[in-house]
Amino acid sequence: MTSHNSPHLVSTDWLETHLSAPDVVVIDASWHLPPTGRSGRDEYLEEHIPGALYFDIDDLSDEKSDLPHMLPSAEKFASRMRKMGIGDGKKVIAYDSTGLFSAARAWWMFRVMGHDDVALLDGGLRKWKSEGRALEDGPPAPQQERHFTVRLQTMMVRDLSTMQRTSANASSQIIDARSPGRFSGDEKEPRQGLRSGHIPGSRNVHYAALLNEDGTVKPTGDIEQVFKDAGVDVSKPAITTCGSGVTAAILTLGLELAGQHKHALYDGSWSEWGGIEECSVETGPAR
16 A cells, blocks of 8 residues: 555555546545635546546535534535445545645544545555646546445544634644644634734644655654654644644644544634634743
């Protein structure tokens, strides 16, 4: 699979060999921050791995929430997957155009919905292209609907009230995937109306620290050291957070690779916390 020998990652060699396997489905989960002006869907239509389907993180969200791409209801997720032809018995391989940025969010969503047979393409489309592998463009071919069974794993998600209690009593480690400048409050938030800083008591592990320059995931030993250097004990439960619940999933992946399976993701992340005056904010480095 990859040098990690983990069920959560597959190599480009493995995927190329299994592209035509009837039980494998590939999804392009490319998503970009709004200020970039880039469209994951448009870029998918321009080029993608042969047979890949587009997984729209913004569409696959809770339309009743004012927060960006919050986790959708189980019914909505199952309905969308069924129409995409993704169902029980399918091994899902997710990738994005950057290497690893938004695909981890899709990987996490499938696992929250109880579909554990999901993995990430190590290095994503970036590595696939650098190796000169085949690409195609245009919309996907029509898919036959398949039944998708949801077994919601609520323990993998945290909401605002839980985060407020966790911050106050330090009952679990909180790890923030944003850049050091955003964590400290020295950089302005990309979304308007949000304060700068971080959740009191949280630690900062920028998601990029877990990745190599080519977008592949660092060896497990290096990942463990990154967490340790940030003051995170990977033997203890943790909650990951970020700007809007996307790159936090990269930290979730890192925890899994490091052997910590008791973790959750704060879905509202800073988009929620940073916009609520009643929520305390710290600035500067982690304390």
